[in-house]
Amino acid sequence: MRVAIFGLGYVGAVSGACLAELGHEVVGVDVSDAKIDMINRGEAPIVEEMIAELTAGAVSMGRFRATKDAAAALIDAEASLVSVGTPTARDGTPDLSFVDAVVAEIGAALKGGDRPHTVIIRSTVPPGTTERRLAPLLEKAAGEPLGGRLSLAFNPEFLREGRSVRDFRQPPFTIIGALSDKAYDDVARLYAGVESEVVRTTPEVAESIKLLSNAWHGLKVAFANEAGRILKAAGVDSRRALEIFVKDAVLNISPAYLRPGFAFGGSCLPKDLRAMISIAERGRAAAPIMKAALASNEAHLEAALAAVRACGRRPAVLFGLAFKPGTDDLRESPYVALAERLIGKGYALKIVDPYVDASRLMGKNKEFIEREIPHFVEMMAKDAEEAVDAAEIVIYGHATGVDKGAILERGVGKILIDLSGDKDLEACGADYRSVAW
Ligand SMILES: NC(=O)c1ccc[n+]([C@@H]2O[C@H](COP(=O)([O-])OP(=O)(O)OC[C@H]3O[C@@H](n4cnc5c(N)ncnc54)[C@H](O)[C@@H]3O)[C@@H](O)[C@H]2O)c1
Structure with a gap:
């Protein structure tokens, strides 16, 4: 592919030399004359293992050169890679002004053209930036919508300085946050020859993975x-x-x-x-x-409590009391803590957990639950179906397959707060809510 790379710092200089090694034809663009001159002399603008030899080789074979002229670099480029800096601004947020400037510059240079082109963001940016900030910016500058000739993707970079060439050749994975099939195909084509799992996702998930x-x-x-x-x-x-x-x-x-x-x-x-x-x-x-x-x-527990309180409805049924399914160990169970706080807020609460048999609890376990929820025996529901029918809010921690079935069958019209992340629950027709997804 013919590729233009914007920003010849650690990411751009390594990507340029390594993409040229993969057989692509690369033109680097930077605002620094010194970096451009170095690359055109076959010298790497950064110090990194193997980068000097790779750059010299790529430049001498005519596969890698650099220019300050963005429009010239883009004349017949099929893709551009944006790898300019995103330093921390004064207020602690990432300064996206370099990325904005380059995306606008690429859009302006592509305006009125007829060749397909995919812009690939490699700089680290906050989730949502590519789709909500850079896509409209690119469309405005190019004077046409994405999805026709123009495509956009976010493709995070995972190299570690010091061993970046090795990391480029063997990344942990290749993540492609693509807005369209064309964008995905172009990024995948760029890395053909790099051995790693390719994962397609949305730009905002890809952006999140880098920050995570x-x-x-x-x-x-x-x-x-x-x-x-x-x-x-x-x-x-x-x-x-x-x-x-x-x-x-x-x-x-x-x-x-x-x-x-x-x-x-x-x-x-x-x-x-x-x-x-x-x-x-x-x-x-x-x-x-x-x-x-x-x-x-503790903050997570409070967030769950807030989610229940935000429903504005009662009564509630909590599925799961022991700290995990299949045990009757209640000590420091977060579900006990949640139940205790809900009761404290005046909620009429029923609890479904068939593994917790009040008559068989002993020792520290019994002491703990009696201290935390003195009347818990009366709250334990024997029949999950009845408990769901009687509740307005179903809070799902964990449950047996049969008890989960009761929610799936009878959850319509109820608010369902899922604390577990069980995908089956999303489709049961209840008003599905969650705390951390
Ligand atoms: N350094 C790493 O190991 C690493 C790894 C993964 C991701 N990243 C991310 O990649 C991005 C780049 O990092 P870096 O370390 O390579 O940055 P860097 O500061 O080394 O390089 C950025 C380059 O962009 C150039 N530039 C600035 N404005 C420009 C413009 N308008 N046009 C063309 N070039 C311009 C600068 O002159 C500089 O050469 C950042 O978002 C960073 O968070 C860095």
């Missing part, structure tokens, strides 16, 4: 450092502990626990987070992440 990834990486680094401080304060070899910790690919370094749902609880997670915090405090080590995990969980 960097937030997650930051959180991981901060977690490892905080864990190190706490363990050091307790006299433990933290490097050894984390080395072994990451060997668990089932629960620790895995998709487990990474799905939006309801608050965590149970007999272990809150207790052991509090234990970590107390160890940190004893050793005078700062533990803001451990504390924030508890605070964030």
Whole structure:
């Protein structure tokens, strides 16, 4: 493909050299004369492993050159890649002015033309930017709507500086947030030859994945450092502990626990987070992440409560009381906490959880529920169908297949607040609501 790349910084310079290596014909555009001159001399404008040789090779083969003239670069380009900076503005939001300027420049240069062209945004931008901000900007500048000759996509970049050429060749995945099939096909064509899973989604999901990834990486680094401080304060070899910790690919370094749902609880997670915090405090080590995990969980519980209160209707039935399905362990169950707060707000509440048999509860479990919800025995509904019929609001934490069937069959006309993310519930004809999706 013939590609114009706008912005020859870390992303643009690496993409240019690597796309040329894949066989594309690349023209780079930048406002910096120094960068343009360097590329045209066959020198990389950045320092990165392998980039000097790649740039020299691509330029000498005539597959990569640079110019300041956007219109000239676009004359017969089939696609343009936007990789200008999006630094933090004074108010903390990303400064999108460079992206805006380049998209407007591309639109103006394409105005009145007749060749198909796909604009691909690679700069990191907030969710919604491509569709709601850049699409209208491009349409206005080009004087024609997207969907005809012009297409637009968001395609995030996952390279790490220092090993960016290797990351370009072997990315974790190729995400294409496309507004049309043509946009998707063009981006996919650009990376043909790069071995990675290609995922098609909407631009705003693609934009979110980039931000989520960097937030997650930051959180991981901060977690490892905080864990190190706490363990050091307790006299433990933290490097050894984390080395072994990451060997668990089932629960620790895995998709487990990474799905939006309801608050965590149970007999272990809150207790052991509090234990970590107390160890940190004893050793005078700062533990803001451990504390924030508890605070964030509490915020999630409050968000669920607010969602129920926003319905303006009562009574309610809660499906699920134990902290997870298939157990009668009620200790620190977030559903117990939600029930307790709803009762506190005067809600007439019924609870469906066949695993919780009041007559069989014992020890700490019994003590806990009697303290949190003194009359919970009277609230436990024996018949899920009757409970759904009698309620205006159905709150879904978890349920057996049979009890879920009662909601699916009888949920029409009720408000259904789904705390679990169970896709079956969305289609049952109830007024479906959620907290985190
Ligand atoms: N650096 C990374 O590792 C990395 C990784 C993934 C995503 N990103 C994202 O990619 C984007 C670019 O990052 P970067 O590190 O390459 O930035 P950078 O600052 O190194 O490069 C940006 C380039 O854009 C040029 N530019 C500015 N305005 C221009 C215009 N109107 N026309 C043409 N060129 C123009 C600048 O001169 C500069 O060379 C950012 O949104 C960043 O968040 C960066």
